[in-house]
Amino acid sequence: MISDSDTRRVTVLGSTGSIGRSTVDLLLREPERFPVEALTAQSNVALLAEQARALDAKLAVIGDDSLLPELKARLAGSGVEAAAGAKAIVEAADRPADWVMAAIVGAAGLGPTLAAIRRGAVIALANKESLVCAGALVMREAALHGATLLPVDSEHNAIFQVFDFQAAGSVDRVILTASGGPFRTLSLGEMREVTPAQAIAHPVWSMGAKISVDSATLMNKGLELIEASFLFPVPEERLDVLIHPQSVVHSMVCYVDGSVLAQLGTPDMRTPIAVTLAWPRRMPTPAARLDLAAIAKLTFEVPDSARFPALNLARQALQTGGAAPTILNAANEVAVEAFLNGRIGFLDITRIVEQTLTRAPSGVSLNSLDAVREADNQARRYAAQLIDPAADDRVVQMQTRGRGRA
Numbered sequence: 001m002i003s004d005s006d007t008r009r010v011t012v013l014g015s016t017g018s019i020g021r022s023t024v025d026l027l028l029r030e031p032e033r034f035p036v037e038a039l040t041a042q043s044n045v046a047l048l049a050e051q052a053r054a055l056d057a058k059l060a061v062i063g064d065d066s067l068l069p070e071l072k073a074r075l076a077g078s079g080v081e082a083a084a085g086a087k088a089i090v091e092a093a094d095r096p097a098d099w100v101m102a103a104i105v106g107a108a109g110l111g112p113t114l115a116a117i118r119r120g121a122v123i124a125l126a127n128k129e130s131l132v133c134a135g136a137l138v139m140r141e142a143a144l145h146g147a148t149l150l151p152v153d154s155e156h157n158a159i160f161q162v163f164d165f166q167a168a169g170s171v172d173r174v175i176l177t178a179s180g181g182p183f184r185t186l187s188l189g190e191m192r193e194v195t196p197a198q199a200i201a202h203p204v205w206s207m208g209a210k211i212s213v214d215s216a217t218l219m220n221k222g223l224e225l226i227e228a229s230f231l232f233p234v235p236e237e238r239l240d241v242l243i244h245p246q247s248v249v250h251s252m253v254c255y256v257d258g259s260v261l262a263q264l265g266t267p268d269m270r271t272p273i274a275v276t277l278a279w280p281r282r283m284p285t286p287a288a289r290l291d292l293a294a295i296a297k298l299t300f301e302v303p304d305s306a307r308f309p310a311l312n313l314a315r316q317a318l319q320t321g322g323a324a325p326t327i328l329n330a331a332n333e334v335a336v337e338a339f340l341n342g343r344i345g346f347l348d349i350t351r352i353v354e355q356t357l358t359r360a361p362s363g364v365s366l367n368s369l370d371a372v373r374e375a376d377n378q379a380r381r382y383a384a385q386l387i388d389p390a391a392d393d394r395v396v397q398m399q400t401r402g403r404g405r406a
């Protein structure tokens, strides 16, 4: 639980990533108010050490344990404790902090996020994949241990700010907005040829590589539909998606009386992060102020499911339930990585996800972390085989993977 005082002890999981760096930026502005317990990263040891020194963190953990000697060397004389490995990241999440930023990318974030949840902490949840692959488990554990989940994803953060939880029955529709990504106006033929560099060059948001590719396929919005279904008491058929290229209206909640409440702002993740950091109060951020007169025009359009089939795949997985969202997420992680490594084309990403969903058994309920991991690993194996049929037994373990970038 967050204490009454304005001071809160914080931990940042994935501090060297895009969300992690935005979080650290806010923490550095008010170091007395936000003492830092732990920072974790996968491989960017130089930035991790620099952040830990600047924030005077108690602990810094690097996922790749071959980098522990370098982390120790970089922290020498600072008084910051150093540790390494996937287990040490979970232990970092388990240390006493009032507020934990869950900003590891992918299902790899599930274990550490659950550890923080089981302590009853306030979780600023950026790691949408943990909700997609284990939504029922995450929500059950949060309720059981009195944890508070505050959504960081800009759409869900917007909905959180305008959703009347006392009158959920009065919500008619929830509309998630989507920028449409860099290929919004491309034909299927043009999309077939796009490169990873083009896919990660998002027109509006500056983000990590994986979510940028997800935005380009619209799988990001698909994952967000599933994320929303767990975070808000709204049935799937009341969740809509609208393309809004300016990314000013971050999402909307429509009520039965015809009122539509939206949250607006410039596309800067420091705003939603600050909402969770100061919650239930507000804090200033350096995000650019919204100048609607300068923007002049906001546009909206219906997503094109023929060019962007990922959205429907995710909706179907949500309707199917059981292990389907877990399979969708795992296959997507494997396919996005293969695309980023130049092993498959852009349109193959959604094809691999679709074929994995057909092959992997989804009619099981995932009540435990082990069950989630088994479904996740099996889907990863199927997806890897579809990408490279020769690699029969390549098991891509969700715990040991890392993109190695940040």
Ligand code: NAD
Pocket (backbone or CB within 6 Å): 013, 014, 015, 016, 017, 018, 019, 020, 040, 041, 042, 043, 044, 063, 089, 102, 103, 104, 105, 106, 108, 109, 126, 127, 128, 129, 152, 153, 154, 205, 206, 207, 208, 209, 210, 211, 269, 399, 400, 401, 402, 403, 404, 405, 406
């Ligand atoms: P990123 O790739 O920039 O950073 C990921 C972080 O996770 C890094 O600190 C990295 O070291 C760490 N990491 C990677 N693999 C790991 C592993 N196997 N074990 C432990 N740590 C690992 O990603 P990002 O863009 O900051 O996104 C983080 C999460 O936030 C994702 O789930 C993404 O969907 C979500 N999100 C991001 C944005 C955004 O604007 N970037 C917006 C909404 C939601």
Ligand code: MG
Pocket (backbone or CB within 6 Å): 153, 154, 155, 224
């Ligand atoms: Mg989002």
